[in-house]
Amino acid sequence: MARIATIIGTRPEIIKMAPVVKAIDRLDHKHILVHSGQHYDLMMDGIFFKELGLRDPDYKFEIKDLPPHRQVASTIERVGEIVRDVDLVIVQGDTNTTLAGAILANKLGKPVGHVEAGIRSYDKTMPEEVNRILTDQMSTMLFSPTATAKRNLQRENINKGVHVVGNSVVDALIQNIKTAEERTSPLKRFGADSRSYFLVTLHRAENADNPEKLRSVLLSLSKIAQQHGKTVLFPIHPRTRKRVEEFGLQHILDAKGLEVVNPVGYFDMLILEKNAALILTDSGGLQEEGCILHVPCVTLRENTERPETLSIGCNVLAGTDAKRIEVAARRQLKISTKWRNPYGNGTTGEKIATLVSRFLARRGSA
Ligand code: UD1
Ligand code: UDP
Numbered sequence: 001m002a003r004i005a006t007i008i009g010t011r012p013e014i015i016k017m018a019p020v021v022k023a024i025d026r027l028d029h030k031h032i033l034v035h036s037g038q039h040y041d042l043m044m045d046g047i048f049f050k051e052l053g054l055r056d057p058d059y060k061f062e063i064k065d066l067p068p069h070r071q072v073a074s075t076i077e078r079v080g081e082i083v084r085d086v087d088l089v090i091v092q093g094d095t096n097t098t099l100a101g102a103i104l105a106n107k108l109g110k111p112v113g114h115v116e117a118g119i120r121s122y123d124k125t126m127p128e129e130v131n132r133i134l135t136d137q138m139s140t141m142l143f144s145p146t147a148t149a150k151r152n153l154q155r156e157n158i159n160k161g162v163h164v165v166g167n168s169v170v171d172a173l174i175q176n177i178k179t180a181e182e183r184t185s186p187l188k189r190f191g192a193d194s195r196s197y198f199l200v201t202l203h204r205a206e207n208a209d210n211p212e213k214l215r216s217v218l219l220s221l222s223k224i225a226q227q228h229g230k231t232v233l234f235p236i237h238p239r240t241r242k243r244v245e246e247f248g249l250q251h252i253l254d255a256k257g258l259e260v261v262n263p264v265g266y267f268d269m270l271i272l273e274k275n276a277a278l279i280l281t282d283s284g285g286l287q288e289e290g291c292i293l294h295v296p297c298v299t300l301r302e303n304t305e306r307p308e309t310l311s312i313g314c315n316v317l318a319g320t321d322a323k324r325i326e327v328a329a330r331r332q333l334k335i336s337t338k339w340r341n342p343y344g345n346g347t348t349g350e351k352i353a354t355l356v357s358r359f360l361a362r363r364g365s366a
Pocket of ligand 1: 010011012038039065066094096097128203204205238239242
């Protein structure tokens with residue numbers, strides 16, 4: 001029996017890794033689940049374990065509100081003892097938790113499995129892009145969502161251990177949407193009708209931490225709400241909430257047509273996405289989920305590591321300029337939504353578990 005450690009820490013890691021963790025749990029190996037504590041509020045963390053039926057972590061730490069370098073350092077230090085005798089460390093995505101897990105495993109001479117390997121925005125000013133590149137360079141098993149991601153890795157001379165397996169965002173969505181529909185009615189709660197609102201999320205450091213960009217996006221939201229006679233429903237990330245207060249932008253959020261609410265659970269989010277007229281976001285996960293649910297998206301960034309969504313037309317880049325956002329919203333409201341989801345059929349978790357099992361058997365750890 002081999003020992004596997006999976007390290008997670010933020011909202012998207014919990015959601016996308018739930019199907020993967022469950023599939024690896026079904027293998028005949030010891031599987032240790034570690035939570036770095038990077039996200040810690042109930043609505044950024046606990047609710048997702050509950051809704052997605054994910055077991056409690058075997059180890060959970062607190063790195064509340066530490067600056068990024070200390071999030072990484074503290075995770076490496078605290079998780080070190082736990083992974084000292086494992087045969088494989090698995091991480092997902094591009095967060096500080098991801099990077100910490102990969103560095104730790106690498107320094108201990110352990111193989112790293114990276115879920116969602118090879119996606120690239122080609123913008124190294126984003127902390128996530130640097131985290132992804134470094135993690136991929138340290139990984140032995142690279143689970144890429146698409147052929148594009150695999151090609152990105154080849155460009156960086158990573159040719160071994162790459163497997164195109166789809167994205168487990170599809171698994172999570174398929175496994176949960178029916179239950180979400182049975183258990184929650186966010187439209188009723190927010191007094192909205194299907195397609196009567198634009199769904200917005202915004203939290204990327206380059207947007208939330210920049211007062212001019214944040215101001216510009218928030219102003220454009222109230223403008224497009226008025227132009228289209230829709231409500232803007234905006235579950236606000238704690239980072240953005242803090243910056244709005246710090247930069248004195250609350251009055252913009254108080255404008256007519258803007259409904260700013262606390263972050264919502266995954267079940268609510270799936271229903272809100274499915275019924276939105278349009279999604280406007282800088283989230284990676286929402287770009288993918290909009291695409292899977294056949295709801296058009298406007299990405300509030302200058303680039304994306306999800307270029308597949310641009311090619312099929314379900315998503316456009318609008319940056320943070322108010323005029324560009326208005327034009328993009330108008331365009332996306334008119335498109336046909338009959339594209340093909342490029343992220344797989346919801347079997348990513350199973351595929352990863354099978355590959356992990358084979359890898360461990362080949363190394364003689366199983
Ligand atoms: C992190 C990831 C980002 C991911 C996002 C998912 C990095 C570099 N960034 O960004 O890739 O898209 O998570 O949401 O790892 N906060 C709370 N409560 C929480 C969590 C955060 O109040 O439960 C506040 C804190 O003030 C914290 C700030 O948000 O300092 C930023 O959190 P952090 O985890 O550092 O970065 P995110 O912006 O969430
Ligand atoms: N999400 C959620 N509630 C929210 C906002 C997002 O459940 O209020 C989910 C969303 O459905 C997706 C994931 O969180 O699965 C995306 O996380 P986030 O936008 O924080 O990170 P990113 O994907 O940008 O890394």
